[in-house]
Amino acid sequence: MPAPIVHRRIVALLIPVLAGLLVASVTVLRAPSAAAATPLTVAQAISGQTGGSGTVVGYIVGEPTATDTVRFSSFTGDTALAIADSPTQTSTSSMLYVQITSSYRSAFGLATNPSNVGRAITVTGTLTAYFAHAGLKSPTAMAFGTTATTSPTATATATPTATSTTDTYYASALGKSGASLKSALHTIITTGDTSISYDAVWNALMVTDQDPANSANVILLYSGISRSKTLNGGATGNWNREHVWPQSHGDFGTANGPGTDLHHLRPEDVTINALRGNKDFDTGGTAVSGATGNYTDADSWEPRAAIKGDVARMVFYMAVRYEGDDSWANLELNNSTANGSNPYLGKLSTLLAWNTADPPTAAERTRNQVIYSNYQHNRNPFIDHPEWAASIFG
Missing domain, CATH: 2.40.50.200 (Bacterial OB-fold)
Known part of the structure; x- marks a missing residue:
């Protein structure tokens, strides 16, 4: 008869020990979730x-x-x-x-x-x-x-x-589309922006378009050639300042404003720049000598594949930035390649396709940031948000 008493005493002694083990087990199981919240x-x-x-x-x-x-x-x-x-x-x-x-x-x-x-x-x-x-x-x-x-x-x-930095910059445009988005972006990129002189463009392009593999050179837009920064000028073999939105499409010349806006000014070989002239953008034509991958005909220019999206986003920017409310012409995009000296540029459907096929690269984003930080203090919204092009122009 004494055996059951001994067993009861052993069980009584074990209960606190088992309870302590259960508490310890629960503590161990909870530890990972606390760490996961970091x-x-x-x-x-x-x-x-x-x-x-x-x-x-x-x-x-x-x-x-x-x-x-x-x-x-x-x-x-x-x-x-x-x-x-x-x-x-x-x-x-x-x-x-x-x-x-x-x-x-x-x-x-x-x-x-x-x-x-x-x-x-x-x-x-x-x-x-x-x-x-x-x-x-x-x-x-x-x-x-x-x-x-x-x-x-x-x-x-x-x-x-x-x-984020760009969310703050575009805060008043977020959630908008179509004409409302275009209007909001126009206000954002014109408020507090700074224009530079046409002479100052030379030095600016030596920074914005510097060859990442050779700091003494710039990369030419259409030809993609790396050329010495010192070979800037108007002679054959030099590079000069290409207006991606041609000056004659709005008659803005080289005065401060659209004529000096770094978001569409790029270095290019003098001869290639002259061949492009004031042509609209579209696909087709004959190959351009000295600029592999580019094609041209009587009224249009097709740039090489690697920059087609860059070109599209540059002209999208110009059509939003210059709306005729700051003494300049109201620049607009259309679906024509026969715009002559009108303040229009085409071909819109082609440019939209290029924007989709060739999304922004790291180099393009870096250039946008340099212009914003060091020169004009405004951004090209279509580099930050390429999807906005279809919303506004599609």
Whole structure:
């Protein structure tokens, strides 16, 4: 009969010990979720593909479509984002691919919201490969800015806020489209901008179009040739100042304003510049000697493939910047290649196609930033948001 008493005493002694073990187990299980709440940079998230939960802060830069391919414009879906630590990042190795589940697509999908590019975002989810690339899947919270929310509905209906440098600059244009967007952008890029003299353009182009492989040279626009900065002038073999929107299409000459606007002035070989003349832009014609990849006929010019989008975005800018309210002609785009000396330029349908086929490059974005920071203090919005071209001109 004494044995049961001993057993009861042993059980009584073990109960506190077991309770302590359970408390310890609960403490250990909770520790990972606390760590997962610590915000990570995109670089940290890329190097920390552990399969655990993480919260990442970055900038939306595009739509991933394959392991090493990201769309920067003309988005086709709402199911994935590429984010980076810089809003101008173009290298996929520095991007994190983010899965967008159904409850977040209406607010964050790029096909539905192309103007989200460049915005800061905070997202929480599983740090694991997506598209066979460093990724974040099954998000539990997504929000613009630096604080995520677990309520997709609240995020989708919230008023967009300016969270990155370009968001702040374009704050009054966000959410607009068509004529309203064009008007808002015109106000933004004319407010506080600075014009330079035509003589000052020489030195400015030596900075904005410097050859990244040779600081003593500039890259010529149409020909793509690297040429010494000192060979600027009007002689054969020199480079001079090409007006991508021809001076005669608006009769603005070389006075401060459209005649000296760096957003459409580029270095070009004197002979090639003369061959282009004041022709509109379109496809076709005969090959241009001395400028491989360019073609021309009686009334149009087709630039090489690598700069077709650059050309389109330059003239989109001019048509928005110069609206006839600051003593200059109202520059407009149309679908003609016979504009002569009228303040019009074409061919609009071709330019829109070029903008889509040749999205902004890192070099183009850098040039835009240099003009903004060092010279005119305004930006080309179609480099920052190439999707706006279709909204305004499409």
